[in-house]
Amino acid sequence: MVDRRRVVLLADVDAMYVSTERVFNSALTRRPVVVLSNNDGCVVARSREAKALGIGMGEPWFKVKARPDCRAVTALSSNYELYGDFSARLATVCAQLAAAVEQYSIDECFLEAPETEAAEIARQVRECAARWLGLPVTVGIGATKTLAKIATNHAKDTGIGVFNIDGLDQAELAELLASIPVGDVWGIGTRLSARLATQGVATAGALAQLDPGWVRRAYTIVVERTVRELQGVPCIPLAAQPAPRRSIMHCRHLGQPASTQNEVAAAAGAFAQAVSAKLRRFGLAVPAITVMLSTGGFGPGPHHHGQATQGFPVPRNAAGQLATAAARLARDTWQPGHRYKRIGVLASDLVPATSIQPLWPDDPRHDRLATTLDTITARYGQGRVGYGSTGVREPTQWSWRMRQDMRSPRFTTRWDEIPVVS
Numbered sequence: 001m002v003d004r005r006r007v008v009l010l011a012d013v014d015a016m017y018v019s020t021e022r023v024f025n026s027a028l029t030r031r032p033v034v035v036l037s038n039n040d041g042c043v044v045a046r047s048r049e050a051k052a053l054g055i056g057m058g059e060p061w062f063k064v065k066a067r068p069d070c071r072a073v074t075a076l077s078s079n080y081e082l083y084g085d086f087s088a089r090l091a092t093v094c095a096q097l098a099a100a101v102e103q104y105s106i107d108e109c110f111l112e113a114p115e116t117e118a119a120e121i122a123r124q125v126r127e128c129a130a131r132w133l134g135l136p137v138t139v140g141i142g143a144t145k146t147l148a149k150i151a152t153n154h155a156k157d158t159g160i161g162v163f164n165i166d167g168l169d170q171a172e173l174a175e176l177l178a179s180i181p182v183g184d185v186w187g188i189g190t191r192l193s194a195r196l197a198t199q200g201v202a203t204a205g206a207l208a209q210l211d212p213g214w215v216r217r218a219y220t221i222v223v224e225r226t227v228r229e230l231q232g233v234p235c236i237p238l239a240a241q242p243a244p245r246r247s248i249m250h251c252r253h254l255g256q257p258a259s260t261q262n263e264v265a266a267a268a269g270a271f272a273q274a275v276s277a278k279l280r281r282f283g284l285a286v287p288a289i290t291v292m293l294s295t296g297g298f299g300p301g302p303h304h305h306g307q308a309t310q311g312f313p314v315p316r317n318a319a320g321q322l323a324t325a326a327a328r329l330a331r332d333t334w335q336p337g338h339r340y341k342r343i344g345v346l347a348s349d350l351v352p353a354t355s356i357q358p359l360w361p362d363d364p365r366h367d368r369l370a371t372t373l374d375t376i377t378a379r380y381g382q383g384r385v386g387y388g389s390t391g392v393r394e395p396t397q398w399s400w401r402m403r404q405d406m407r408s409p410r411f412t413t414r415w416d417e418i419p420v421v422s
Contacts, residue, residue, distance in 0.1 A: 005114070005115045006112055006113065006114055006115065007112070007113065007114075007115045007118050007141055007142065007143055007148075007166065008110060008111070008112055008141070008142055008143070008144060008145050008147075008148040008234075008238070009098070009110070009111040009112075009113060009118060009121060009122055009125070009139055009140070009141050009148060010104075010108060010109070010110055010111075010139065010140045010142075010145070010148040010149055010151070010152045011090070011094055011108065011109045011111065011122075011125050011126075011129070011137050011138075011139050012107060012108050012137065012138050012139070012140070012152045012156070013090065013107040013108075013129070013135050013136070013137055014135075014136040014137065014138055014156065015045060015046065015047055015048065016045070016083060016086075016087070016106060016107035016135075017035040017044070017045035017078065017079075017083055018033045018034075018035060018045055018046070018047045019134075019135050019136055020079075020082055020083050020086045020135070021033065021035070021076055021079070021408055022134070023086075023133070023134040023135070024408065024409075024411050024419060025408065028047075028074060030049065031047070031049060031072070031074060032047055032049040032050040032052075032053055032055075032070070032072060032073045032074065033046075033047040033049070033050060033073070033074045033075075033076065034046050034047070034050050034055060034061075034064065034073060034074070034075050034076070035075075035076050035077075035078055036061050036075055036076065036077055036078060036406070037078065038078065038252065038253055038402055038403075039253055039254075039255055039402055039403040040061060040075075040077055040403050040404065040405060040406065041060065041061065041253075042058050042059060042060050042061060043055060043056070043057060043058060043059045043060075043061060043064060044057070044058070044078065050073060053069060053070055053073070055070065055073070061075060075406055076406050076407065076408060077403075077404035077405060077406040077407035077408075078404070078407070079404075079407050079408050079410060081410045081413050081414075082408065082410050082411060082412060082413070083106060084106065085412045085413050086133060086135065086412070087103070087106045087107065088103075089132075089133055090109060090129060090133060090135065090137075091103040091109055093125065093128050093129055093132060093133065094109045094111055094125060096128075097111070097121050097124050097125055097128070098111035098112060098113050098121055099112070099113075100112035100113075100238050101238070102238040102239050103242075110145060110148070110238050111125070111238075112238050115166070118141050118164065119141070119162070119164065122139040122141060122162045122164075123162065125137060125139055126138075126139060126161060126162065138152055138155045138156050138161060138162070139152065139155065139161070139162045139163075140152030140153070140154070140155050140162075140163055140164075140165065141162070141163070141164040141165065141166065142164075142165045142166060143166055143232045143234065144229035144230075144232060144233065144234045144235070144236070145186070145229060145234075145236045145238075146185065146186050146187070146226055146229035146230055146236070147165050147166075147229065147230065147232065148165070149186040150165060150176070150177075150180065150185075150186075150204065151163045151164065151165040153180075153184070154176065174205055177203065177204040177205035177208055177230070178203050178204075178205035178206075179203070179205075180203060180204040180205070181193070181202065181203060181204075182196050182197070182201055182202055182203055182204060182206065182207050184204070185204045185207060185226065185230070186226070187222065187223075187226050188207075188223075188226065192219075192223070204230060207226070207227060207230060208227065208230035208231055210227050212224045212227050212228050212231075215227050244350075245282055245284060245350055246348065246349070246350055247346060247347060247348040247349070247350060248275050248278050248279060248284075248286075248346075248347045248350065249275075249344055249345070249346045249347070250271040250272075250274045250275050250278075250344065250345050251271075251292070251342065251343070251344030251345070251346075252267075252271070252342070252343065252344070252402055253341060253342050253402070254267065254340070254341055254342065254343065254402070255402050255403040257295075257339035257340060257341050258339070258340045258343070259338065259339045259340070261330075261331050261334045264293060264330040264331070264333075264334050264340055264343060265327040265328075265330045265331045265334075266327070267330070267343045268291050268326040268327055268329065268330035268343055268345055269323040269324070269326050269327040269330075270323075271326065271343065271344070271345040272289065272319070272322040272323040272325070272326035272327075272345045273319045273322070273323050273373070273377075274345075275289070275322060275345050275347050276317055276318065276319035276322045276323070276370060277319070277374050277377070279317035279347060279350070279353075280317050280353075280370065280371075280374065283352060283353050283354065284317065284350045284351065284352060284353055285315035285316055285317040285350070285351055285352075285353040286312075286315055286316060286317065286322075286347035286348070286349070286350055286351075287311060287312055287314075287315045287349055287351070288309055288310060288311040288312060288348070288349070289309070289310060289322060289325055289326060289329070289345060289346065289347050290307055290308070290309040290329075290345070290346040290348070291307060291308055291309075291326050291329035291330050291333060291343070291344070291345055291346075292305075292306070292307040292333075292342075292343065292344040292345075292346065293305070293306050293307070293330065293333050293334065293340045293342075293343055294306075294340065294341065294342040294343075295338050295339055295340055295341055296341045296342060301338070301339060302337060302338055303338075304335050304338045304340075306333040306335070307333065308329040308332055308333045309329070310325045310328070310329055312325075315351050315353070317353055317370075318366040318367060318369070318370045319369070319370040319373050319374075320366060320369060320370065321366065322345075322347075326345050330343070379414075379415055
């Protein structure tokens with residue numbers, strides 16, 4: 001009888017942001033490369049060569065570039081649109097190779113497969129990702145998600161590409177788990193690991209030896225699941241369909257502080273349009289939106305943190321309605337003499353758009369206009385067209401726009417940025 005026991009695979013792109021940049025710029029290969037956070041502030045991704053120079057995650061870029069040994073480092077602004085597109089392509093590749101796939105994060109996909117086919121599927125994932133996308137992928141295999149995560153990390157550390165943790169005997173598995181700090185176990189983290197350490201649980205091996213029933217009483221059912229998963233008992237199923245969204249937020253640190261009423265209104269209106277696009281993409285609507293303004297808590301000058309909310313008679317998702325409301329809320333919240341550094345628009349308590357039953361139907365022109373705006377934005381970029389109530393203008397004239405001085409082109413999602421062969 002054929003063994004149909006199912007196992008979990010975790011496909012993890014090596015240095016996702018940097019690897020995606022290298023697909024279109026081969027000059028970055030084997031060079032130290034870092035990708036920076038919003039407004040080109042801190043390091044959020046590093047190539048292997050950059051890690052070898054001791055560049056830390058979250059390290060401010062101005063400190064890195066001042067180091068004499070980092071003069072050869074190439075820095076790039078985050079190109080989220082490009083990374084997100086390649087992430088979706090990787091998920092598509094995985095879905096062609098396995099029946100059950102969960103896109104866990106921008107650089108990780110869980111797959112489920114029969115144990116007898118796992119090694120071959122892992123090989124195909126790596127081969128197809130490299131050939132079709134140009135991305136280097138590491139794959140870990142285990143009986144559970146938690147063990148697959150450990151297997152992937154071990155494969156990355158050793159550079160072996162694919163590692164099946166189920167292939168270890170009991171002594172080898174115990175030795176591997178004993179070498180892993182408990183804080184590095186998926187789902188544990190710094191705060192919980194400190195509490196576990198006070199009870200003598202310092203490694204993944206020690207955690208795996210605990211009695212699950214005691215763990216549930218002493219901690220939570222979440223920690224109990226982690227213990228059982230370390231023991232080889234699947235407790236965290238693949239989520240083939242993402243959980244319904246309860247809220248959507250578009251919040252940014254501004255490239256330059258906004259000090260006038262028109263500036264904060266324009267930023268809030270533009271952010272509300274981005275929220276509207278996501279709402280319609282997921283088939284959702286919002287009964288109320290909240291706008292938040294903050295000067296930050298540091299630096300000279302007066303500080304102010306304010307927010308305001310507006311409800312709608314029925315849940316909405318049309319860009320014009322949300323943008324107009326957000327601009328009005330921003331103007332009402334704004335206070336003179338302040339330099340606002342962070343603005344956010346929050347849509348919460350989301351409901352399916354199909355569940356709305358108003359007494360009087362909305363003007364159908366709202367939906368048609370919003371859909372047209374989405375199409376134009378997708379093709380020509382944000383800010384090319386918008387609503388006059390938000391003070392719309394050319395993106396280059398947005399004093400508050402996010403700084404991305406070193407961003408590469410969005411090669412795969414913008415017609416005007418497609419690479420040209422000469």
